[in-house]
Amino acid sequence: MSKEDMVKEAVEEAKAKAAKEAEEALKNAEDAKEQTEDADEAKETLEESAEEAEEETTEDAAEEVEAAEDVKSGKEKKLFGRKNKKDKKDEKIEELTDRLTRQMAEFDNFRKRTEKEKSQMYEVGAKDIIEKILPVVDNFERGLAAVPEEDQSNPFAEGMEKIYKQLMTTLEEIGVKPIEAVGNEFNPDFHNAVMHIEDEAFGENIVAEEFQKGYTYRDSVVRHSMVKVAN
Template sequence: MEQDKTLNNEVDNEILNGAEIEANQEEKSTKEENADAELTSQNVEEIQNKLKEKEKECDELKDRLQRTMAEFDNFRKRTTKEKAVLYEDGIRNTIEQILPVIDNFERALGTAQKDEQSNSFLQGMEMIYRQFKDILNSMGVEEIKAVGETFDPNLHNAVTHVEDEAFGENEIVEEFQKGYIFKDKVIRYSMVKVAN
């Protein structure tokens, strides 16, 4: 019996030891879970803070990108306008340089037509003159109408004045030099004689 008692005592001790070990393991597990829970809540807070920082950084970058895109769009529009203005100024300056040549053609043709009508040289000059006029028309350059029109200081330059009852009030009776207009801007004003 004693042996049974000893055996029972040993079994009881082992059970107690096992229970203690289990209790220790549960306590340890609970502590670890609590520590993990604390670490997890700290980690969650850190992650949330980092996430907020990254969102703020992302918003700042997005704002800078939008501003840069708007600045580039404005630059592109401004450059396009400047190119158009420079192109028109270049055309206008070129036309201003060509106009004296056209004037000389007109004078030469005016005097030559009085002399001979069948001259082949004269015909060649007329063809070149027409070609000049066609090129100007294709570029959008138009002659300013003068003779018979009412004087307009925005288009005409009155160099002389004549009193004549045969003409109306401020009527242009003679054109000394043709005027030209390009895209609603006067390149050269018509030099005219105005009646009354």
């Protein structure tokens, strides 16, 4: 190889090495630029996140203060300004509690209605029995009234008198009372007028005589008094 060729080859090698080094330097510069841009973007992202976090913290703190003030003043407000979403279990518990409350109210109404109906049925049955007993009372009174005065000390008559008084006491204890009639003003709620007379000895619309005694049971009329009304 001639000297000229050797020089030419050395120049080519130097050019190739320089071109390679320049290419690597350019690539490194581009990589550094990309890294710098990535770092800038990351920095901007971090700054934005920090600003948002600061704003949210400030808003949350303000909402907490507002909620605390509302609670202090007696107002109902959601803490931190957020709506408390009810859990499905809580909603189910509230639904079952409401259903149970309504069923208990319905049962209480049913119980009261049943007790009232039982009481009414008892009163109807009691009045029916009393109506059957009253003719016996009437017969006792007629029989005792027919006993001559000289025979009233007779042991039999005294025994009947005691039985009559015991019967009347028992009826009074269960709420049966005779209706007052003679001398009182006629009242169609208690008296049944079967005769009218004109008599100056009585006032207007006054019961002059009682033909059959009337009775009430717990303030309810079992039998009206059959009466004669004056004027």
